[in-house]
Amino acid sequence: MKKTDALLNEQVNHELYSAYLYLAMAAYFHDRGLKGFGKWFEVQAKEELEHAMKFYNHLLEKGVRVELKEIARPKSEWSSPKEAVKEALEHEKKVTSLIYNIGKTAMEEGEFGTWQFLGWFYEEQIEEEDIFRDLLSALEMVGEDGTGLYLLDKELGQRGEE
Numbered sequence: 630m631k632k633t634d635a636l637l638n639e640q641v642n643h644e645l646y647s648a649y650l651y652l653a654m655a656a657y658f659h660d661r662g663l664k665g666f667g668k669w670f671e672v673q674a675k676e677e678l679e680h681a682m683k684f685y686n687h688l689l690e691k692g693v694r695v696e697l698k699e700i701a702r703p704k705s706e707w708s709s710p711k712e713a714v715k716e717a718l719e720h721e722k723k724v725t726s727l728i729y730n731i732g733k734t735a736m737e738e739g740e741f742g743t744w745q746f747l748g749w750f751y752e753e754q755i756e757e758e759d760i761f762r763d764l765l766s767a768l769e770m771v772g773e774d775g776t777g778l779y780l781l782d783k784e785l786g787q788r789g790e791e
């Protein structure tokens with residue numbers, strides 16, 4: 630198997646883990662009475678499942694056998710909403726570097742179809758990091774203010790499924 634295809638196969642797992650991590654964060658927020666944050670992270674988890682399916686389908690189209698691995702258990706507790714969002718941003722940065730690494734490998738191996746397929750993800754990762762950075766800034770502005778957190782929670786609850 631080409632290294633590019635092995636990395637694509639691993640990426641299915643990374644995206645499924647992302648979904649699992651954001652679902653764990655959603656449950657954490659619901660437990661704290663922050664339903665808007667909970668819903669927002671549930672929508673994010675669904676997007677990650679869609680990302681996993683994009684990689685899965687790309688491998689099938691290439692005629693590569695997909696081999697699913699175990700999904701690691703995510704954390705279930707954070708010290709504050711800000712800590713959870715900070716971790717989500719760090720996680721997205723890690724995912725960006727994993728995807729860039731697949732792109733680099735695809736280029737080296739002459740897998741230009743995969744390199745082209747990854748174009749959507751290059752842009753998506755810029756967007757995802759930006760979204761989490763904005764959310765972190767909003768939480769930093771709100772600080773310990775309960776009213777601010779309440780209003781932010783209401784706003785996040787408006788997130789539709791894209």
Ligand code: FEO
Nearest residue numbers: 644677680724757
């Ligand atoms: Fe699938 Fe949030 O990157």
